[in-house]
Amino acid sequence: MQGVSREAHARLLPLQQMKPAVRIVFAPLFHRSKRVRDQGLKLHGQARGRTVWIDPRGKNVARTLLHELIHVQHPSWTEQRVTAEEARRWDRMTWRRIAELYRMLGSAKLEGESD
Numbered sequence: 001m002q003g004v005s006r007e008a009h010a011r012l013l014p015l016q017q018m019k020p021a022v023r024i025v026f027a028p029l030f031h032r033s034k035r036v037r038d039q040g041l042k043l044h045g046q047a048r049g050r051t052v053w054i055d056p057r058g059k060n061v062a063r064t065l066l067h068e069l070i071h072v073q074h075p076s077w078t079e080q081r082v083t084a085e086e087a088r089r090w091d092r093m094t095w096r097r098i099a100e101l102y103r104m105l106g107s108a109k110l111e112g113e114s115d
């Protein structure tokens with residue numbers, strides 16, 4: 001897209017059109033991170049490369065997916081910046097965009113399941 005920075009362009013793309021595709025895996029993450037556990041928190045999601053892991057027991061799994069997709073799009077961003085961007089985007093999302101996040105979750109694998 002001309003006249004638009006790569007980063008701004010990535011922000012305009014619907015999330016489900018991210019290329020290469022993002023692999024989503026459901027896994028029991030809640031107590032997997034000692035650092036998070038020691039803070040009395042639960043780990044809801046994790047991203048590495050183009051793979052996102054989500055604990056399906058979370059209260060807002062679609063929002064967790066949004067958060068992790070921002071990590072995928074911006075691997076260098078701090079947790080604070082990702083969380084701020086997640087809040088900014090979530091508040092502006094239409095019901096359709098939120099529905100698209102749920103649809104993406106429909107293609108998720110369960111941990112240990114082959115592709």
Ligand SMILES: [Zn+2]
Pocket residue numbers: 067071079082
């Ligand atoms: Zn995060």
